[in-house]
Amino acid sequence: MYIALHSLWLEIMKSEEFSKNVVLLDPAIRFAGLIERSGHLFAGGVREGTEIQLNDSKFNMSLLQSAHIIFLRERFSQELGSLKYVLYDYDKVKTLNMPVGEYILVFSLESNANAEVIANKVSQYIESVKNELSLHPPSNTIDKEKRETLRNLYDSGIPEEMIADQLDLDINTVRTLVEEISSK
Secondary structure (H helix, E strand, O other): OEEEEOOEEEEOEEHHHHHHHHHHOOOOEEEEEEEOOOOOEEEEEEOOOOOOOOOHHHHHHHHHHHHHHHHHHHOOHHHHOOOOOEEEEOOOEEEEEEEEOOEEEEEEEEOOOOHHHHHHHHHHHHHHHOOOEEOOOOHHHOOHHHHHHHHHHHHOOOOHHHHHHHHOOOHHHHHHHHHHHHHO
């Protein structure tokens, strides 16, 4: 997707493409995905041929815990500096959680991978594409009831930031949905 910006063309990279590109950065990366602060996975994918280690419910619980831990650790940023990533080193797999703007990149590695080297590679990639990123959940991930509630709140004059807080959505998703609602 391209947008015009003062006579310049800027390519916008969506969440799915970003996640896929992270997987392709290193053969030891098994999975990469983006989650909201609530732990909801809205983009991601598994490298072809990768053995899945967790069932769906445990995977979702892991994402929820990842979001919670990142949120808690970021509270120390003023004293300790910016949080780069959180690493979990299991016998069968390594998982990393890395803040990317208002979202969290979660990715897993083969157990024998050098996590620090790959984390640096991923960080460098993020830095190199940060101006192209448009990372927010697609509006079709919001159920009909939540969409209707958003419409009612917006029509009532509630500010977008309050709607985002009330519905546990990120502000960019709310803005996208408001734009869709307004154009109908």
